[in-house]
Amino acid sequence: MIVRFITGVIAVLLLIAAGWAYHLTSSVIGGREDFQLQVQGWVQERTTITQIDSIDEYRGKESYAVVFGKNEAGTPVIAWLTEEKTVMDRLDLAVPKENVEEAVKRDYPQAVVTGMVPGLDGEQRFWEVTLQDHDGRFHYLHYDLYNGQILTSYVLSPV
Numbered sequence: 001m002i003v004r005f006i007t008g009v010i011a012v013l014l015l016i017a018a019g020w021a022y023h024l025t026s027s028v029i030g031g032r033e034d035f036q037l038q039v040q041g042w043v044q045e046r047t048t049i050t051q052i053d054s055i056d057e058y059r060g061k062e063s064y065a066v067v068f069g070k071n072e073a074g075t076p077v078i079a080w081l082t083e084e085k086t087v088m089d090r091l092d093l094a095v096p097k098e099n100v101e102e103a104v105k106r107d108y109p110q111a112v113v114t115g116m117v118p119g120l121d122g123e124q125r126f127w128e129v130t131l132q133d134h135d136g137r138f139h140y141l142h143y144d145l146y147n148g149q150i151l152t153s154y155v156l157s158p159v
Contacts, residue, residue: 039065039081046086047079048072058119058128066118080120087120094118095148100127103148104141110134118145126151 036055042065043049049069056066064080068091071077076091097116104113108131115130125145132138136158142151 035065039067042081042083042086043067043069043079046081047077047088049077049079049088056117058117060119060121060128062120064120078118080118089125089145094125094145095127095143097127099148100129100143103143104129104131108133108139111139114138124151 035057039055040052043052047067048071049067050072051070053068053070056068058064058066058080062082064082064085067079067081069077069079078089078091078094080087101113101116104111111131111133113129113131115128117128119126119128119142126142127145129141129143130138131141138156138158139153140156141153143149144151
């Protein structure tokens with residue numbers, strides 16, 4: 001009798017946990033889809049981008065939607081967008097992402113790159129690379145978008 005009761009309680013708790021996990025996952029996915037749709041609307045209304053290749057997000061002093069795409073002439077472009085602001089630039093003038101990845105692998109061979117997105121701070125445009133070293137510390141590196149020079153770097157230690 002007690003074994004059935006305990007088994008029943010465990011089953012109910014597992015069902016509640018599974019339902020909560022499903023709800024959380026669907027909320028996150030739904031939020032991401034809403035973000036993508038909102039950004040697509042901004043692109044259509046406020047830019048010359050006719051083909052969206054990818055949408056990412058930069059979170060710095062300000063958060064931006066970062067859109068890679070092509071304009072009417074087929075030129076690769078990048079746009080940083082918020083509800084109020086739109087900043088565009090030609091991507092063909094930038095240091096390619098692959099070149100920055102190679103520099104990071106060369107300078108931090110034991111680290112794992114966890115993210116790479118173009119950032120914007122005032123007029124400064126850069127590649128922000130996030131990596132984790134073998135000690136678990138996170139490094140944030142900013143490489144100038146146009147010449148590839150390191151602008152800033154800082155390290156956060158795990159708690």
